[in-house]
Amino acid sequence: MLFAGLNLHGKWGISSEDVIIVKKLLIFGNEQQEPPPIIFLPTVAHDTRENPSLTRIYIAKYSSALDYLAVSRPFSFSLEEVLAMAKRLREKFPETKIVASMAPSKLSELKALSSNFSNLVDAYEVDLGLMGLLHQYPRSFQAYAVDMLEEFVSIAPKTVLAKVTPNIPFSRDLLELLVETGINGVIFSPHPIYTIGRDLFRLHSPLLSIVYASLWAGLIAGLEVSTAFISDRAPTLLTEHDIENAYDLLLYDTALVFKTEIVPSNKIGPLPLKWTNIAPGMVPAVDIEKEPFCQHVCPLQAFKQENSTMLHTSIVTANKNCDNCGLCLSLCETARLIRELSPEE
Numbered sequence: 136m137l138f139a140g141l142n143l144h145g146k147w148g149i150s151s152e153d154v155i156i157v158k159k160l161l162i163f164g165n166e167q168q169e170p171p172p173i174i175f176l177p178t179v180a181h182d183t184r185e186n187p188s189l190t191r192i193y194i195a196k197y198s199s200a201l202d203y204l205a206v207s208r209p210f211s212f213s214l215e216e217v218l219a220m221a222k223r224l225r226e227k228f229p230e231t232k233i234v235a236s237m238a239p240s241k242l243s244e245l246k247a248l249s250s251n252f253s254n255l256v257d258a259y260e261v262d263l264g265l266m267g268l269l270h271q272y273p274r275s276f277q278a279y280a281v282d283m284l285e286e287f288v289s290i291a292p293k294t295v296l297a298k299v300t301p302n303i304p305f306s307r308d309l310l311e312l313l314v315e316t317g318i319n320g321v322i323f324s325p326h327p328i329y330t331i332g333r334d335l336f337r338l339h340s341p342l343l344s345i346v347y348a349s350l351w352a353g354l355i356a357g358l359e360v361s362t363a364f365i366s367d368r369a370p371t372l373l374t375e376h377d378i379e380n381a382y383d384l385l386l387y388d389t390a391l392v393f394k395t396e397i398v399p400s401n402k403i404g405p406l407p408l409k410w411t412n413i414a415p416g417m418v419p420a421v422d423i424e425k426e427p428f429c430q431h432v433c434p435l436q437a438f439k440q441e442n443s444t445m446l447h448t449s450i451v452t453a454n455k456n457c458d459n460c461g462l463c464l465s466l467c468e469t470a471r472l473i474r475e476l477s478p479e480e
């Protein structure tokens with residue numbers, strides 16, 4: 136299929152709001168399935184210096200793969216990490232189209248950011264939602280964003296996509312102005328972001344996904360541009376009658392994280408007010424006797440027993456695969472951060 140001038144071997148991909156799946160793909164591949172036709176790299180900005188020991192995902196509620204509320208951390212990865220990801224994805228999945236995602240404060244920053252990716256990606260995504268949230272614009276954000284995109288499209292040597300989110304006021308007028316800039320496609324994200332101090336928290340939920348897919352489907356009718364929607368319902372849970380099919384392409388992030396057979400139902404907790412800091416030397420540990428599913432919850436298989444340390448009969452600590460994502464800490468009641476001491480200590 137053709138999406139925004141890119142030839143894709145399927146109608147799905149990984150969104151730039153993913154904080155788990157791409158890392159898993161790079162380690163394990165796609166478990167007997169074809170690699171994603173398109174992968175959007177995590178969004179980067181110029182002046183974000185995120186702390187790599189902060190967790191990246193928190194599950195506030197989970198009843199089923201169709202009823203959950205997950206929170207992810209925008210800007211979980213530095214520019215250097217994302218560039219390294221792009222290089223490894225290119226080598227590992229040569230057929231997959233790769234898109235750099237950016238939230239610049241101004242055109243010069245967008246040019247500088249995009250030049251980092253020039254030989255590594257097939258397209259650029261400009262995240263207008265994060266841009267508006269991160270940088271306080273003195274005049275109309277919409278006019279500013281449209282001017283910047285128009286200029287960028289005139290010089291960009293590749294496909295340019297604009298991403299919109301519930302954090303910016305959205306209308307058919309704005310959509311038409313965006314299309315007039317010459318962009319090749321619009322990505323619709325149903326994930327609002329809330330902020331506490333400097334921390335950003337992005338909400339993912341199938342319910343929000345259905346609501347926004349329906350609201351925006353009316354706006355895209357007759358639009359002369361490719362459209363993609365980020366769905367929180369996994370491809371296996373969608374039928375041909377679902378509203379998500381109104382969009383040319385479907386992108387996924389948290390929808391691909393859950394393995395329904397192993398996650399306990401009816402977990403519910405408060406929304407996070409800050410991200411957990413996993414200090415150097417600390418590792419997650421779970422009790423697999425009390426919560427057997429926790430041994431399989433880690434996307435990077437950090438609790439596989441042959442690779443992990445058994446402290447006693449039932450507590451398993453994460454092995455070196457652990458990259459501090461935080462999923463086990465919010466899904467397993469018995470999860471704790473512990474420090475492993477050698478006999479000399």
Ligand code: SF4
Nearest residue numbers: 433457458460461463
């Ligand atoms: S052990 Fe826990 S924190 Fe570490 S990668 Fe696995 S799920 Fe994430």
